[in-house]
Amino acid sequence: MLRSLSTRLLLLCALWVGGCASTGGPVSLQEVREFADASARLGGYAELARRYRDTYEREQPYLSPATDRLGRENDAKRKAVYEDFIAIQKTLVLYMQTLSLLAGDTRYDLSARIDDLGNGLKANTESGLQQRHIAAYTGMTRLLTRVIASGYQNRSVETMVRDGDADVQVLLDAMIQLTRLYYKTNENEKKTILGIFDVEIPFSTRNSDRMLVTLAKVHYLNKATEYKLIDRRYELALQGLTKVALGHKKMRENLGKLSTDEFRRLLENYGRDLRTIRDGLSGE
Template structure:
């Protein structure tokens, strides 16, 4: 009878241990997904011409060149969004495996593009294209698995390489978005400088005042969005480091030492998310 009770106790301990959520890993997946899901910078990149077209003479060489660049941006936009969705979906699945099997997905995994394109207009080359395909394959494979520690370990091990490549690619895109915003700001500043020279300040003081106020509003807008590019890169770097730490500690995810160390990553990512949300 005592032996039976001991065996039952061991079985219960094993079951409880196997089903105990990896809270910090689950939190990391959830918070990382929220950061990566933000597509505002990509949308600003796509709509660049709609803001800067007033700096060009309609039909001029500069205007035609800007329209050509606009077409290129629209051509790669879907791939840029797909890149973010693939990573966000991966982290959602990671959160599911690390915790509650009933995790509520915000992205439609089945709707993920099966591939992105390696084209001259894109800053994503073949290495990113291949990594995207591999990460999507792994994500769609693991979504059907139950929340078990061994599944979490295997997913982290199999997905780290393509994920790191895509995170590097995303940081490259953030630099592209930053460059586009800086270019817009420079063109708009130049446009106002030229317009100010045409205003008769002795007769149109109110017009000059309104123009200067409008220019300052533009500058504040770009200052905020450029700050967002900086803070987004910082958050992505922290996510990269966090996932690398998961891989390095993949066999000790339940230990108190790991939880204490990794809690700092999660606190930093959550703080970064709040900073990004505060930028309007």
């Protein structure tokens, strides 16, 4: 009897130890956290939005009286939508920050960040903001308000990604469209300013204009270099936003597999690419 009992106890212990070994330690979501951090810190977009808003300040010294009126009208329109454009970015940054904290093992309190959420957006045909972008923004603010205010630490990463992906994709689409708008506006600015030099310099042939022409050429080269650098920032910003959208889509498609080695390597690559893009955006 004792021998039989001892045998059963040994068998139970073996099964218990085996079960512990197969279960392993806590699930690692380090790559999810790093991807979300890199997405939140991508940068570039806010700078380009401000540049779009301040277009008139750079153009004004070069505008003729006839075109200055149109410049002021466009300036008012850009400033009227600027806060909406930035609100989209703030909301996505807060989403990524929340996702990063969910993927970590430390409890945080983001309740104060609720104030960063705007009161709503307005559709704008000129900027490309559509009702679906407005609806996605509303849905995202509701999700964040609910998660943060209700103790988001108790919610899983999978739940956050599943509930948020559709709105994330639409809002990133809005940011991509807006970045293209910034790009186009910058192209028009570049043509306006550099075009003046292209027209005026060849006709300034008098000896008395020599010093003025020299200064104008130096200024032209400086402006041309500035626009070349800014063009590169637009390209990097578009690459970064596209990479964030793809990475989040992959998470949505692989719910339940986020801790597998294959998916962790995939998401690690996305995070590394985003950090490289961020370095390019922060450089000169």
